[in-house]
Amino acid sequence: MNIFVAGLSYQINDADLKELFEEYGEITSAKIITDRETRRSKGYGFVEMADEDGQRAIEELNGAEYDGRTLSVSEARPRTEGDYPRGNRGGGNRGGYGNRERRY
Template identity: 65%
Template sequence: MNIYISNLSHGINDANLHELFNEYGEISSAKVITDRESGRSRGFGFVEMKNDDEGQKAISELNEAEYDGRIISVAVARPRTERSNNGSYNRNSYNSNRRY
């Protein structure tokens, strides 16, 4: 089960996230998402748990719990949706009405 955790303190790292969820069951991975340029936490992460029942228990007990001075949100992660334009604007459509 893939679990999404948001509103994490910027001081939280992968090991902290692993430790937090470890008491609920076996973890495949724990990852805090960081900014590509600065390397600083973006305030959210993902934990992959091997057992769905253990994952549900972790979600139930940790959602809206205080962790490192913040109230975190914990939920089942939704599948990532593909962006149609890879996150960039279409230059041709942006400039289509401009005359040079």
């Protein structure tokens, strides 16, 4: 089961996240999501563990306080095409000229 964890303190690292969930069962992976440019935590992450253990962890940790913040814990939903970050993938339909020469 892939678990989404939001509301994390920005000082939490992968090891801290893993330690938080170890009480509920064996952890396959624990990953804090970071900003590509600054490498700072975005305040959320993902934990993978067995379904039965994961369900118990979700029930007990959702709404719990950890490191001074209230956690939001749920089963992660698979990404859909619309979920991917936009980033610098072009201007979309903003009326720009792109690489064409401007004509006056």
